[in-house]
Every structure is written in C-alpha cells, then in structure tokens.
Amino acid sequence: MKIYHKKNFSEGLFMLVLGLLNLSTGISQSSITIKDGIVCAALFLFGGTLLLRSLSPSASRQDKIEAMDERDQQIDVQAKSHALEYVITATQILTVLCLLKGNPAWRGSLSLLFFGIAFMLFYKYQQYTAKPYRQVGIVFLAIGVALLVWFAVAG
Missing domain, CATH: 4.10.280 (MYOD Basic-Helix-Loop-Helix Domain, subunit B)
Incomplete structure (x- = not known):
C-alpha cells in the first residue's frame, strides 16, 4: 500500500x-x-x-x-480574506459589548483582534517581503499575547 x-x-x-x-x-x-x-x-x-x-x-x-489551479487558489485567498474581515468585525462588536456590560472577557476578545491584525500583516510580509509588515506584525502579536495572558491570569 x-x-x-x-x-x-x-x-x-x-x-x-x-x-x-x-x-x-x-x-x-x-x-x-x-x-x-x-x-x-x-x-x-x-x-x-x-x-x-x-x-x-x-x-x-x-x-x-x-x-495547483491558480483560479482556485485566488478564490481561496479571497475567501480567507473576507472571512478574516468578518471575524474581525464580529470580534470588535463583541469587545464593545463586553466593555459596555463590564465583562472582563473584553481583554480576550481584544487580544483576538490583535492576533488577526498580526496574522494579516504576516501574510502581507510573505507576499511583499517588506520588513515593516513583519515588524509591525510582531508588535501586534506581542500586544495580543500580553492581553491574552492578562485575561488568563486576571480573569
């Protein structure tokens, strides 16, 4: 086999x-x-x-x-891009709702926003190989990790 x-x-x-x-x-x-x-x-x-x-x-x-079909790859990239935009929008709404209700989950939700932005910048770095995309992405990723740790420790 x-x-x-x-x-x-x-x-x-x-x-x-x-x-x-x-x-x-x-x-x-x-x-x-x-x-x-x-x-x-x-x-x-x-x-x-x-x-x-x-x-x-x-x-x-x-x-x-x-x-390997280029058209399918392009459709896949566009679908992932749109999905990321919708997830970021839903996460922003969830963050605002948590803040308004006084729920500490806003920290975790906000960290997801920073993760999404960082991964989007990493993808752009992979496509353009421009270092500022990677550098700013690392900063956003560090902020996301810090917020996630804060949420995990403080609750």
Whole structure:
C-alpha cells in the first residue's frame, strides 16, 4: 500500500480518529444523540473518502492538479480574506459589548483582534517581503499575547 497524497492521508486519518473518539466518548457516557451520530457519520464519510483518495494514484494526481489551479487558489485567498474581515468585525462588536456590560472577557476578545491584525500583516510580509509588515506584525502579536495572558491570569 503506497500513499500518493500525504496531506489527504493525514487529514483523512485525523477525521477518522476524531470520529472514533467522538463515538467512544458517547458510548462510554451512554449519551449518544442524533447530533453525535450525524457528526460521527460525516467524520467517517469525509475521512474515509480522503483516506481512500490518498491511496489511489489517479485520484491523488487529480487532487494535486486541482490544488495547483491558480483560479482556485485566488478564490481561496479571497475567501480567507473576507472571512478574516468578518471575524474581525464580529470580534470588535463583541469587545464593545463586553466593555459596555463590564465583562472582563473584553481583554480576550481584544487580544483576538490583535492576533488577526498580526496574522494579516504576516501574510502581507510573505507576499511583499517588506520588513515593516513583519515588524509591525510582531508588535501586534506581542500586544495580543500580553492581553491574552492578562485575561488568563486576571480573569
């Protein structure tokens, strides 16, 4: 048995292990619900499919060709960019709500904003190789880590 697509193999194996863990946890606690069954079935289905495709030379070749398609890569980058913008907006709203209610979770929420900005700057550094992106990203990351530690310690 030869593995032709190692990434798909590891992802499929991971999904199958998650499905087994979910199923065994439900059985040991005697609390398997329909929702657990659906999640387990989806994990087994997707994990098994990925695992089988990673062992097939033709399916693996097709997956690698699709992964290298420039249009798909561009759509993927744009989707991730839009998702990051929406997550940052939702986190800003959550931070303001926590501040207004006096909830100390605003520190953790604010740290997520700094993490998002830092990762966006790291991506820009990777694309443009301009050092200011990396330097400012490191500062934002340090602020995010400090806020997260403050939230974890102070509550």
